[in-house]
Amino acid sequence: MGAIEETYDDLDTDVSLEEFREAVEAKVEQMGGLADEETAAMLLAHELDDGEVNGIADIEPEMEEAKFLAKVTSVGELRTFERDEEDEDGRVLNVDVADESGSVRASFWDEQAAAAEDELEPGQVLRIKGRPKDGYNGVEVNVSQVEVDEDEEVDVQVVDTYRVEDLTMGASDVDLVGEVLSTDDVRTFSRDDGSEGKVSNLLVGDETGRVRVTLWDEQADLAEEFGAGDVVEVTDGYVREREGSLELHVGNRGRVETVEEDVSFVPDAKPIDDLELDETADIAGVVRSMDEKRTFDRDDGSEGQVRNIRLQDQSGDIRVALWGEKADLDIGPGDELLFTDVGVQDGWQDDLEASAGWQSTVISVGDGTATESESESAGADLSSFEDGTRPDTSSGDGSDEPSGGEDVEFTGVVVQAGSPVILDDGEETMSVETETDVTLGQELTVRGTLRDGTLEAEDVR
Numbered sequence: 001m002g003a004i005e006e007t008y009d010d011l012d013t014d015v016s017l018e019e020f021r022e023a024v025e026a027k028v029e030q031m032g033g034l035a036d037e038e039t040a041a042m043l044l045a046h047e048l049d050d051g052e053v054n055g056i057a058d059i060e061p062e063m064e065e066a067k068f069l070a071k072v073t074s075v076g077e078l079r080t081f082e083r084d085e086e087d088e089d090g091r092v093l094n095v096d097v098a099d100e101s102g103s104v105r106a107s108f109w110d111e112q113a114a115a116a117e118d119e120l121e122p123g124q125v126l127r128i129k130g131r132p133k134d135g136y137n138g139v140e141v142n143v144s145q146v147e148v149d150e151d152e153e154v155d156v157q158v159v160d161t162y163r164v165e166d167l168t169m170g171a172s173d174v175d176l177v178g179e180v181l182s183t184d185d186v187r188t189f190s191r192d193d194g195s196e197g198k199v200s201n202l203l204v205g206d207e208t209g210r211v212r213v214t215l216w217d218e219q220a221d222l223a224e225e226f227g228a229g230d231v232v233e234v235t236d237g238y239v240r241e242r243e244g245s246l247e248l249h250v251g252n253r254g255r256v257e258t259v260e261e262d263v264s265f266v267p268d269a270k271p272i273d274d275l276e277l278d279e280t281a282d283i284a285g286v287v288r289s290m291d292e293k294r295t296f297d298r299d300d301g302s303e304g305q306v307r308n309i310r311l312q313d314q315s316g317d318i319r320v321a322l323w324g325e326k327a328d329l330d331i332g333p334g335d336e337l338l339f340t341d342v343g344v345q346d347g348w349q350d351d352l353e354a355s356a357g358w359q360s361t362v363i364s365v366g367d368g369t370a371t372e373s374e375s376e377s378a379g380a381d382l383s384s385f386e387d388g389t390r391p392d393t394s395s396g397d398g399s400d401e402p403s404g405g406e407d408v409e410f411t412g413v414v415v416q417a418g419s420p421v422i423l424d425d426g427e428e429t430m431s432v433e434t435e436t437d438v439t440l441g442q443e444l445t446v447r448g449t450l451r452d453g454t455l456e457a458e459d460v461r
Contacts, residue, residue: 003038007045055101056170059141061134066141070097070104071154072124074173078117093117094140096172097126098156103170105140106130112143122158125149138170138240165208167246172238174248178204178211179265180230182361183223202226202256203340203361204234204248205265210340213237214249215256222256228363233259243359245341267338267365273315275344275352283320283354284338284365285313288415289424293327310426311337311354319347320354322362329362333415333424333440338363405451414442420454436460 008020020041027040035043052067053059059066076094083090093113095106106128108116120126127149130141159166162176181203189197200223202213213234215222226232236254240247250256269284290309298304307327311320320339322329331337339354340361347353356362410430412423417440421432432446434457447459 004041007038007041011045056097056099056104057101059104059132059139061132061139063132065129065144066132067127067129068099069125069127069149069152069154070099070106071156071158072096072120072122072126073098073103073156073158073171074122075116075120076173078113095120097128098168098171099154100156103168103172104138105135105172106143106146107135107140108143108146112146116146119148125152125154127152138238163208164204164206164211167211167239167248169239169241169246172236174234174237174239176204176206176211176234176237176248177259177261177263178206178232178234179263180226180228180232181205181210181265181363182228183226186220186223200224202232203363204232205267206263207266209268210265212245212247213256214240214247216249216251218252219250219254219256226256226258230258231261231263232256233261245359267363269313269338271315272311272313272318275318275354277344277346277352279344280341281344282338282340283311283313283318283342285311285317285336287331287333287335287337288312288317288429289333289413289426290331310424311339312429318352318354320356323355323357326356326360326362331362331364333413336365338365405449405456407448408450408455409445409447410455411443411445414438414440414444416440430455432457432460434460 004021004024005017008017011020024037024040027043028035028037031040056068056070059068072095074096076096078091078093080089080091091110091113093108093116095108095116096103097106098104106126125148127147128141128143129145130143132139132141134140157166160175162171162174164176164178167174167176183203184201186198186200189199191197198217198220200215200220202215202223204211204213234248234250234254234256237248237250238254240249267282267284270281272283272285275281275283288310291307293305293307295303295305305324305327307322309320309322309331310317320342339356340363341359342354342356343360344352344354410423410425410432412425412430414421415424415429416422417438419433421434421436421438421444423430423432423444423446430446431453432448432455434446436457438444438460445461446455446457448455448457450456
């Protein structure tokens with residue numbers, strides 16, 4: 001095998017071997033004898049490889065040229081526009097393409113745009129060469145050459161309507177239907193050019209997961225039209241990453257509106273006892289107790305606030321710190337809550353503590369939503385707390401006769417005023433059988449006999 005063939009075999013190119021030989025001969029002649037066939041072949045190989053990227057994720061706006069293989073996921077509409085000092089209108093067509101590493105918008109212009117409108121459709125695999133640039137929604141590629149490759153496969157799913165689990169970084173023209181889990185207030189901000197912008201957030205979920213939907217400018221006020229439990233359709237959204245999580249953004253091209261569809265979010269919270277230091281997780285449980293709100297001064301002179309609660313699921317309990325506006329939430333003992341994206345950190349006396357900051361969301365699941373998780377390891381199964389009973393602490397000897405029990409005194413706050421009454425002293429809970437009328441939040445001291453995990457009250461005060 002000669003030098004030309006060896007160099008060609010190392011190439012990943014559509015150029016045939018015969019075309020490569022002819023190009024090498026032309027290069028040798030062009031350089032006037034300054035390069036032999038081997039050198040000319042290496043120079044041509046470098047030219048052919050220039051611009052090749054391993055995947056869409058490697059495309060950068062600073063590149064002069066990018067060559068890549070990708071699958072068409074959506075084809076936009078052909079648009080015309082007026083060019084300065086030219087009689088003929090310009091034409092542009094945007095096509096979203098993707099590979100296993102990400103997605104990018106490819107812009108076709110003029111004659112290519114008209115041809116793309118007629119010939120391209122979702123699912124086709126394209127070989128694209130073009131110039132990357134910074135676009136409105138991220139990196140875009142102005143296409144200079146393109147051809148359909150019917151022999152190649154790109155493992156990308158083409159969908160009409162996305163589910164949360166289908167979202168990938170850089171995806172655009174995203175349509176998604178989901179249940180509104182929570183909404184935030186509309187906030188205003190100043191841009192670098194002095195103009196004022198608006199932004200708001202929704203947390204939306206479906207059977208496959210949840211995602212934060214960020215609404216910009218004209219769309220931001222829509223957040224005030226929706227409430228928890230509404231089913232909405234997001235149209236023409238685009239996916240971005242923030243703090244390691246994917247978000248679905250909606251700009252002036254997109255919209256969000258309520259729809260009559262049957263969609264429900266199924267949380268997959270992590271058992272509290274399985275939480276690990278420095279991770280971010282979703283947790284769910286029953287509020288056992290809560291402290292008074294505290295205010296503090298930050299280093300910059302501003303004032304902050306925090307409120308601690310204790311949350312319990314079947315596996316254990318944990319202190320959760322509610323920061324900022326979350327400290328004002330109207331919640332109390334006995335409420336069933338889902339916390340998303342809490343940070344797990346070292347707490348008091350080396351116990352783990354969960355921190356619910358700006359990135360976290362607090363969702364009431366008192367309607368039973370949290371008990372619907374199908375995950376065997378989910379910590380959101382609160383059904384064992386619905387009647388207020390504690391874990392079975394009987395001796396397990398199989399006897400139907402009540403055990404002798406022991407005389408105890410217990411002081412705690414009422415976190416359930418039903419039958420039985422549940423008291424919490426900040427470290428443990430006690431199930432109390434009593435006919436005394438009590439109210440939530442009331443502090444009681446109970447004396448009686450502790451038998452099979454339940455305190456049979458003889459004196460309540």
